[in-house]
Amino acid sequence: MKRLGAIPYFLVAPAHVMMLLFIIGPAIYVFILSFMQSNYGLDPSFIGFENYKKMFQDRYFWNATWNTFVVVNAIVYLELFIALVLSMVLPPPSLTCRIIVSALILPYAVSEVVGVLMIKYMFDPGVGVISYWLNSLGLNGLEWTINPRDALTLVVLLSVWLHMPFTFLIIYTAKLGLPADVYEASKIDGANAWQRFRHVTIPLLMPAIMIAIVFRYIFAFRLFPEVWLLTQGGPARQTEVLGVYLYKSAFRYYDFGLASATAWAMALLSLLVAMGYLQNMHRKMFVHAE
Amino acid sequence: MNNHYKNLFYSLNIWILALTVPFVLAFTSYVMAADKLVIMSHRVHQDSATTGPGGDVTASWRKANNTDVEWITLGIDPLRERLFRELSLGETSVNIGFILNAQATPIIAKRMMPLNDYLTKSPISDFAGISPSMTKAMTFDGKIYAIPYRHATQGLHYNEAYFKERGIEHAPKTIEELIGIAKKLTYVKADGNKVHGLVLGAYSHQIALLRAMGGSFITPDLKFGGPDKALVAYYQTIRELFLADVLPKAMTTFDQNTPLEWMQQGRTAMVIYPMARHVQMNDAKLSKVAGNVKTLAVPPAAGSGLAAAPAIFEYWSVGIPLNSKNKDLSWSFIRYLSTLENTTNEALNGNGPVRIASYDDARLKKTLPFASEERKALLNGEAAIPAFDNATKAADLWKEMFEAVMLGLMTPQDAAVEMKKRVSALLP
Numbered sequence: 001m002k003r004l005g006a007i008p009y010f011l012v013a014p015a016h017v018m019m020l021l022f023i024i025g026p027a028i029y030v031f032i033l034s035f036m037q038s039n040y041g042l043d044p045s046f047i048g049f050e051n052y053k054k055m056f057q058d059r060y061f062w063n064a065t066w067n068t069f070v071v072v073n074a075i076v077y078l079e080l081f082i083a084l085v086l087s088m089v090l091p092p093p094s095l096t097c098r099i100i101v102s103a104l105i106l107p108y109a110v111s112e113v114v115g116v117l118m119i120k121y122m123f124d125p126g127v128g129v130i131s132y133w134l135n136s137l138g139l140n141g142l143e144w145t146i147n148p149r150d151a152l153t154l155v156v157l158l159s160v161w162l163h164m165p166f167t168f169l170i171i172y173t174a175k176l177g178l179p180a181d182v183y184e185a186s187k188i189d190g191a192n193a194w195q196r197f198r199h200v201t202i203p204l205l206m207p208a209i210m211i212a213i214v215f216r217y218i219f220a221f222r223l224f225p226e227v228w229l230l231t232q233g234g235p236a237r238q239t240e241v242l243g244v245y246l247y248k249s250a251f252r253y254y255d256f257g258l259a260s261a262t263a264w265a266m267a268l269l270s271l272l273v274a275m276g277y278l279q280n281m282h283r284k285m286f287v288h289a290e
Numbered sequence: 291m292n293n294h295y296k297n298l299f300y301s302l303n304i305w306i307l308a309l310t311v312p313f314v315l316a317f318t319s320y321v322m323a324a325d326k327l328v329i330m331s332h333r334v335h336q337d338s339a340t341t342g343p344g345g346d347v348t349a350s351w352r353k354a355n356n357t358d359v360e361w362i363t364l365g366i367d368p369l370r371e372r373l374f375r376e377l378s379l380g381e382t383s384v385n386i387g388f389i390l391n392a393q394a395t396p397i398i399a400k401r402m403m404p405l406n407d408y409l410t411k412s413p414i415s416d417f418a419g420i421s422p423s424m425t426k427a428m429t430f431d432g433k434i435y436a437i438p439y440r441h442a443t444q445g446l447h448y449n450e451a452y453f454k455e456r457g458i459e460h461a462p463k464t465i466e467e468l469i470g471i472a473k474k475l476t477y478v479k480a481d482g483n484k485v486h487g488l489v490l491g492a493y494s495h496q497i498a499l500l501r502a503m504g505g506s507f508i509t510p511d512l513k514f515g516g517p518d519k520a521l522v523a524y525y526q527t528i529r530e531l532f533l534a535d536v537l538p539k540a541m542t543t544f545d546q547n548t549p550l551e552w553m554q555q556g557r558t559a560m561v562i563y564p565m566a567r568h569v570q571m572n573d574a575k576l577s578k579v580a581g582n583v584k585t586l587a588v589p590p591a592a593g594s595g596l597a598a599a600p601a602i603f604e605y606w607s608v609g610i611p612l613n614s615k616n617k618d619l620s621w622s623f624i625r626y627l628s629t630l631e632n633t634t635n636e637a638l639n640g641n642g643p644v645r646i647a648s649y650d651d652a653r654l655k656k657t658l659p660f661a662s663e664e665r666k667a668l669l670n671g672e673a674a675i676p677a678f679d680n681a682t683k684a685a686d687l688w689k690e691m692f693e694a695v696m697l698g699l700m701t702p703q704d705a706a707v708e709m710k711k712r713v714s715a716l717l718p
């Protein structure tokens with residue numbers, strides 16, 4: 001095999017330097033900070049695992065972890081389900097299809113802050129237009145201002161609305177690339193529509209589904225603006241998620257050590273969740289391919 | 291010299307001039323430039339010091355000291371974040387910073403310059419005339435770190451038209467009467483719009499009601515306020531008002547400004563809110579109920595013998611970062627801003643004056659219809675939460691327990707017990 005000279009390394013170096021400066025460097029700094037007591041007005045001092053101890057002993061951390069777990073799973077799988085259904089029912093590429101796809105991905109172009117505030121006003125229990133319609137129909141709207149479960153439900157709906165286009169685009173484009181001959185063969189073998197979906201479409205789409213799930217898990221774990229702008233973690237801290245817990249530690253209480261420990265806990269938790277999927281992906285996409 | 295060299299010579303001269311003149315001008319302006327004082331504050335501080343019927347209070351100081359003033363203005367939270375960051379640096383270009391009372395914790399305050407020496411050598415005229423409870427709260431270990439500049443005292447704003455509509459003839463004179471009236475004022479208007487009797491947005495508004503009912507959250511000497519009985523009675527009242535729909539369901543999502551908006555939109559009949567906002571509530575450009583909103587000190591509990599409930603205020607103070615330069619100049623500015631005359635002029639520009647004597651000014655009495663009520667409240671007031679290192683956590687705890695009781699997630703008795711336990715753990 002021909003040895004690579006210095007030039008290829010030189011050419012990829014800027015990307016690595018950037019990664020070192022903006023991702024790895026800050027991550028190491030945050031890791032070090034998680035072992036320090038650090039606050040505005042105080043010089044940082046090493047306190048060992050105290051921040052982690054404090055975090056694990058705080059019931060609000062566990063409450064936020066549980067909320068994050070429930071909400072993230074709900075978001076990821078609801079998005080996946082909707083994206084999958086939409087990908088299946090959309091007509092073959094045509095002008096109509098393009099218009100529908102454009103409409104479907106529109107929420108992705110909306111700024112999160114704008115989207116959340118808009119939904120917040122529409123669901124306002126007193127003057128919100130959606131609350132008004134629901135009440136007019138005799139249905140009690142989501143009581144998200146006083147009921148934590150309703151508040152988290154609204155967070156899920158909001159997040160799905162904002163981010164579903166990402167999952168949809170991955171699955172839809174993968175579906176467009178599926179080979180037609182496999183379907184022909186399955187038809188000749190007598191498979192009905194459900195069997196074709198179950199035994200042909202899903203296995204062929206699995207790599208794309210895995211990618212969508214892993215990415216959405218990682219992104220959804222950082223869930224923050226939806227909750228912060230909607231409820232700020234209330235009422236009575238019942239809807240806090242890890243992103244809100246971290247933000248409050250860092251920017252309300254200026255406890256940078258605890259915030260850093262929380263950041264690492266979040267990174268490890270999302271890695272833990274993603275690991276199963278990543279392993280599966282690796283097995284299916286590379287090991288079996290050899 | 292032939293023409294060719296002549297042209298070259300002139301061209302060179304022009305180039306040399308073109309390159310030199312800007313440098314000379316820049317150098318001259320640098321040498322001649324006035325000193326600059328950098329102030330980090332909220333926009334209201336700049337406005338009250340420079341704009342309005344009281345005039346530009348800073349003008350004569352700037353002229354006398356040949357100094358420009360550069361205001362860096364930010365919202366409350368960004369200001370806190372930026373100022374704290376500046377205070378933690380090795381050196382800052384910010385000469386003066388404005389800080390809210392609950393944020394001036396001992397750790398942060400001690401990053402400011404102690405002002406005792408300045409007060410001795412070059413005192414503020416009639417320093418004792420500045421609210422003593424405010425100056426005391428800015429004093430740690432015998433050293434004062436910031437001078438009070440602006441206060442917002444909670445008062446009761448009520449919509450007189452709604453009172454008439456519901457046949458209520460006078461404003462509440464006691465807190466018990468206020469609670470009864472709030473229930474009567476929760477109704478649906480003829481046009482189908484819902485009116486809530488009372489709105490309590492932020493913790494300071496909620497604590498003002500607790501103080502009026504004879505309770506207290508955290509005392510100025512940093513003890514849990516109690517008494518427990520008063521806190522339980524308060525929580526029972528909150529739950530009762532919520533069940534009666536007096537307190538709106540959306541209240542859990544309110545920010546500092548929402549009660550003002552609700553009052554302006556006619557969605558509530560009464561709010562406990564800073565008195566100075568009377569102006570915005572009665573501004574026809576901003577408010578649907580302009581001209582109908584009256585403002586009073588929060589009424590006291592029946593049988594308390596008080597003319598008004600003990601007032602709750604929030605206030606801003608002004609200090610000099612320890613790591614800043616030109617501290618003498620900064621002190622000169624603070625000293626100048628704090629005279630009685632300038633405090634009154636700033637009040638005419640919309641500031642809450644920290645000197646009681648300013649309320650005796652005829653111009654101010656004429657401008658502010660609630661001046662005498664605010665004066666009454668200021669004499670007998672304290673901060674909603676005094677400054678200590680866990681003050682923000684205490685404020686969040688207050689909100690959490692308030693909402694838990696209001697929504698029935700906790701009983702008033704359990705909430706009072708838990709509040710006492712958890713607040714005590716936060717106090718120094």
